[in-house]
Amino acid sequence: MSQNTKTKHHHGDLKNALISAGLDILEENGLDGLSLRKCAAKAGVSHAAPAHHFGNLDGLKEAISARAFGLFREAMIQAAEAEGSDDRARLKGICRGYLRFGLNHKGLLDVMFGLPASAFLKASKVPDESDSYAVLREACAPFVPEGSTPEIVEVQVWSLIHGFTQLYTSGRFGDLPEKDADQGLFDQVIALLDSLSAAPS
Amino acid sequence: MSQNTKTKHHHGDLKNALISAGLDILEENGLDGLSLRKCAAKAGVSHAAPAHHFGNLDGLKEAISARAFGLFREAMIQAAEAEGSDDRARLKGICRGYLRFGLNHKGLLDVMFGLPASAFLKASKVPDESDSYAVLREACAPFVPEGSTPEIVEVQVWSLIHGFTQLYTSGRFGDLPEKDADQGLFDQVIALLDSLSAAPS
DNA sequence: ATCTGATCTTTACACTGTCAAGTTGGATCA
DNA sequence: TGATCCAACTTGACAGTGTAAAGATCAGAT
Numbered sequence: 001m002s003q004n005t006k007t008k009h010h011h012g013d014l015k016n017a018l019i020s021a022g023l024d025i026l027e028e029n030g031l032d033g034l035s036l037r038k039c040a041a042k043a044g045v046s047h048a049a050p051a052h053h054f055g056n057l058d059g060l061k062e063a064i065s066a067r068a069f070g071l072f073r074e075a076m077i078q079a080a081e082a083e084g085s086d087d088r089a090r091l092k093g094i095c096r097g098y099l100r101f102g103l104n105h106k107g108l109l110d111v112m113f114g115l116p117a118s119a120f121l122k123a124s125k126v127p128d129e130s131d132s133y134a135v136l137r138e139a140c141a142p143f144v145p146e147g148s149t150p151e152i153v154e155v156q157v158w159s160l161i162h163g164f165t166q167l168y169t170s171g172r173f174g175d176l177p178e179k180d181a182d183q184g185l186f187d188q189v190i191a192l193l194d195s196l197s198a199a200p201s
Numbered sequence: 202m203s204q205n206t207k208t209k210h211h212h213g214d215l216k217n218a219l220i221s222a223g224l225d226i227l228e229e230n231g232l233d234g235l236s237l238r239k240c241a242a243k244a245g246v247s248h249a250a251p252a253h254h255f256g257n258l259d260g261l262k263e264a265i266s267a268r269a270f271g272l273f274r275e276a277m278i279q280a281a282e283a284e285g286s287d288d289r290a291r292l293k294g295i296c297r298g299y300l301r302f303g304l305n306h307k308g309l310l311d312v313m314f315g316l317p318a319s320a321f322l323k324a325s326k327v328p329d330e331s332d333s334y335a336v337l338r339e340a341c342a343p344f345v346p347e348g349s350t351p352e353i354v355e356v357q358v359w360s361l362i363h364g365f366t367q368l369y370t371s372g373r374f375g376d377l378p379e380k381d382a383d384q385g386l387f388d389q390v391i392a393l394l395d396s397l398s399a400a401p402s
Numbered sequence: 403a404t405c406t407g408a409t410c411t412t413t414a415c416a417c418t419g420t421c422a423a424g425t426t427g428g429a430t431c432a
Numbered sequence: 433t434g435a436t437c438c439a440a441c442t443t444g445a446c447a448g449t450g451t452a453a454a455g456a457t458c459a460g461a462t
Contacts (some may be wrong), residue, residue: 009410009457035449046411048451053409057450117372152389155365155374159390163364164356171318173356188353189360195396210426210441236418247442249420254440258419 015053015063017043022064026107031114034107036060058119061111065123068108069130075101076135087142087198094139095161095190102165109169113162143196153196164189216254216264218244223265227308232315235308237261259320262312266324269309270331276302277336288343288399295340296362296391303366310370344397354397365390 011017021042025034036057037047054060079097083089102109115123125131137150140157144150164186167173173185212218222243226235237258238248255261280298284290303310316324326332338351341358345351365387368374374386 010408010459011410014409036451037449047449048412049410051451113367113371113373117375120371120373121375151374152386155368155386155390156361156393159364159368160357160361160393161364162368163360163362166314166367167356167360167363170314170321172314172321173352174318174322185353185356189356192357192361192393192396195393210439211428212440215440237420238418248418249443250441252420 011043011045011049014043014045014049018045018050018053018060019063019067022060023067023108026064026068026111027105028107030107031110034061034111058116062115062119062123065108065112065115065119066126066130068105068112069124069126069132071105071108072098072101072112073130073132073135076132080135080139088193088196091139091143091157091193091196092190094135095157095193096186098161099165099168099186102169106169109165113166142198145197156196157193160192161190212244212246212250215244215246215250219246219251219254219261220264220268223261224268224309227265227269227312228306229308231308232311235262235312259317263316263320263324266309266313266316266320267327267331269306269313270325270327270333272306272309273302273313274331274333274336277333281336281340289394289397292340292344292358292394292397293391295336296358296394297387299362300366300369300387303370307370310366314367343399346398357397358394361391361393 018039021039022034025038025042036050039060040047040049043049050060054063076094076097079100080090080093083093083096112120112123123130124133136154136158140150140153143153145153168185219240222240223235226239226243237251240261241248241250244250251261255264277295277298280301281291281294284294284297313321313324324331325334337355337359341351341354344354346354369386
């Protein structure tokens with residue numbers, strides 16, 4: 001029994017185990033299903049164990065979100081690369097990845113965008129790991145008008161795709177007529193970005 | 202004592218009193234501060250009284266939201282009318298009212314857009330009272346391309362302003378440089394709607 | 403071999419939503 | 433008028449939650 005499966009203390013990697021448990025719960029039961037005690041139970045520790053690593057529930061959510069932002073970032077990059085090398089197609093690919101992540105991982109998106117501002121910034125900007133905003137910034141770069149700050153285009157694109165994703169994944173568009181469904185509606189809505197003018201390279 | 206202030210039963214208009222209490226709590230302490238028991242206490246009744254009128258917490262949230270959607274609708278209409286009669290200015294006015302409502306009443310917006318899909322539809326579509334979507338639809342009507350369904354433009358506009366409002370009111374844009382602040386950033390972002398082409402009247 | 407401190411458990415408490423059963427009092431009906 | 437009914441509300445209870453305090457355990461350093 002060099003490695004008893006039920007040693008009472010010193011789990012070994014409880015911090016990551018709790019984060020993984022939280023991700024599982026979010027995927028299965030959404031944000032409402034997440035609790036410190038359920039994460040602890042899933043990881044096989046006492047209900048108060050998470051507090052030692054994360055302080056409180058907000059701390060756990062921030063840690064979970066840091067991992068989730070990594071997945072989010074990868075989903076956007078992957079969707080963009082599937083679009084080839086055209087700048088506009090790439091930007092739309094980012095948006096498609098954004099929406100797809102929301103559809104497939106609504107619980108994760110909810111916890112990420114439910115964070116307080118400071119926790120959001122920390123969780124979303126782990127360099128070379130979870131920095132999701134950098135993905136957006138790079139995709140928007142070819143569309144920054146001369147003499148303008150890049151933030152404007154970035155906020156335009158972010159607002160459009162974030163709003164669409166939130167509304168769509170929450171069922172706010174009701175039961176759409178089939179002709180508009182899914183990719184169709186997305187393509188038609190995201191076409192608003194066709195008005196962005198490509199900056200001179 | 203024709204009207205004792207502390208009659209034990211038969212409050213009179215408890216339903217509306219609880220909704221008002223809920224609105225107050227949301228304005229003061231946000232969505233996290235809202236609870237059945239606090240609403241009951243604020244209305245001066247026992248903790249289980251709200252269940253009789255609303256069934257459960259979701260029911261109370263739906264009822265609160267129905268009232269909030271009325272305020273939301275009025276805020277958008279008022280902001281639009283301040284813009285005069287130009288179609289595009291009116292549409293942007295709607296959006297400005299949307300944002301302003303989010304800034305001034307974040308708790309309300311949170312409870313409204315936190316509702317499950319079916320409750321959202323019921324709360325947001327009380328005819329001649331809380332039908333907020335009708336306001337958007339009418340403002341978008343002049344920009345529906347010939348041969349297209351109105352839903353596309355509506356979803357474009359809704360997504361853009363909803364995303365911007367959510368991100369802005371949650372502090373997702375960080376501490377913005379002053380030059381982009383407030384109305385400035387809003388105007389620059391909403392300028393994306395300048396690409397919508399006015400339909401032939 | 404002892405000490406120390408990080409890790410985890412146990413216990414406790416306030417707060418939450420929700421259910422079940424009891425109480426009240428206005429309205430209806432004989 | 434007096435009995436009855438029932439909606440409105442209270443009381444009590446229970447499970448679940450976050451979180452704080454204090455105790456137990458174990459790995460590693462001294």
